Amino acid sequence: MTRKLIKVFGLFVLVVMVAGGFNHRASEAQDPYAGHTAVVGYAEIITDPAGPEAGRLVYLRQDLGNKRLTSDFVYGDPRRMAFNGGYPGITYAVDSGFQSADANLANEVGWMRDSILVWDAENCSDLALQENAVAPGSTGIVRGAPTFYADLTQVGFVPLPLFVSSPTVLGVTYTFIWIDGAGNPTDIDSNGKADAALREIYYNDAYNWADNGVLGARGSGYIDFPSVAIHEVGHGFSQAHFGNIGTKDGFLVANPDAVMNAIYGGIRWQLTGTDSGGHCSNWANWPHQ
Ligand SMILES: [Ca+2]
Numbered sequence: 001m002t003r004k005l006i007k008v009f010g011l012f013v014l015v016v017m018v019a020g021g022f023n024h025r026a027s028e029a030q031d032p033y034a035g036h037t038a039v040v041g042y043a044e045i046i047t048d049p050a051g052p053e054a055g056r057l058v059y060l061r062q063d064l065g066n067k068r069l070t071s072d073f074v075y076g077d078p079r080r081m082a083f084n085g086g087y088p089g090i091t092y093a094v095d096s097g098f099q100s101a102d103a104n105l106a107n108e109v110g111w112m113r114d115s116i117l118v119w120d121a122e123n124c125s126d127l128a129l130q131e132n133a134v135a136p137g138s139t140g141i142v143r144g145a146p147t148f149y150a151d152l153t154q155v156g157f158v159p160l161p162l163f164v165s166s167p168t169v170l171g172v173t174y175t176f177i178w179i180d181g182a183g184n185p186t187d188i189d190s191n192g193k194a195d196a197a198l199r200e201i202y203y204n205d206a207y208n209w210a211d212n213g214v215l216g217a218r219g220s221g222y223i224d225f226p227s228v229a230i231h232e233v234g235h236g237f238s239q240a241h242f243g244n245i246g247t248k249d250g251f252l253v254a255n256p257d258a259v260m261n262a263i264y265g266g267i268r269w270q271l272t273g274t275d276s277g278g279h280c281s282n283w284a285n286w287p288h289q
Pocket residue numbers: 072074186187188189190191192193194195
């Protein structure tokens with residue numbers, strides 16, 4: 001089987017695994033959202049700059065009616081509030097059950113939390129965040145877990161089929177969107193974006209990870225975990241990749257440098273101006289009703 005076929009098969013498996021069983025939990029017979037279902041819409045990937053490609057966006061539901069897959073959370077979305085504890089803002093969770101054994105990665109659970117706080121510290125926005133508990137070792141919705149825990153969950157170092165089919169992928173953020181009973185993405189707040197249901201973040205343990213702020217220069221053989229976690233959480237907060245990709249000294253490079261570059265650029269624990277700008281454009285008006 002060619003690598004391309006393996007990749008396609010891997011995505012097919014993911015779609016099959018999430019099909020059915022994740023319906024909006026209608027609380028009353030007249031619920032206008034009865035029949036709405038959360039389905040995986042796309043995956044955003046950050047890659048090793050020594051690999052053959054820059055990070056990319058993989059559409060998993062491109063067959064849907066209006067093909068509008070750019071998505072964002074809706075403040076006070078009753079479909080999210082039915083599973084996130086009744087919280088109108090964004091809830092997040094950190095699963096401590098899938099940790100890497102890499103010797104130079106000492107505090108991955110702490111960094112999964114801190115990567116959230118890096119974005120929340122931006123003064124232009126108030127994300128109205130709340131942390132929800134998640135059972136350690138919960139499988140994750142992408143892999144067929146029966147329960148939603150939060151709007152944004154970092155599941156951890158899980159050997160996904162994606163990491164086997166695309167071995168230069170460092171991390172991935174899956175976005176689930178709501179579809180109605182006819183299979184079309186919904187836009188209940190009429191902002192032109194499909195309504196996000198939840199997001200999940202996974203990391204590829206095939207790489208050698210570090211979090212001491214020293215190891216992790218591009219091409220060093222180590223990947224700095226905080227830098228990748230902050231990048232993935234950027235996707236978790238609806239931010240897209242940014243920066244032009246070129247080649248220099250045998251590596252893919254991005255310009256201008258930003259946390260949200262599609263390729264790993266070494267240790268980067270602070271947001272750049274472009275990262276902040278993208279974040280503020282998404283969230284300055286949140287909560288918006
Ligand atoms: Ca919308």
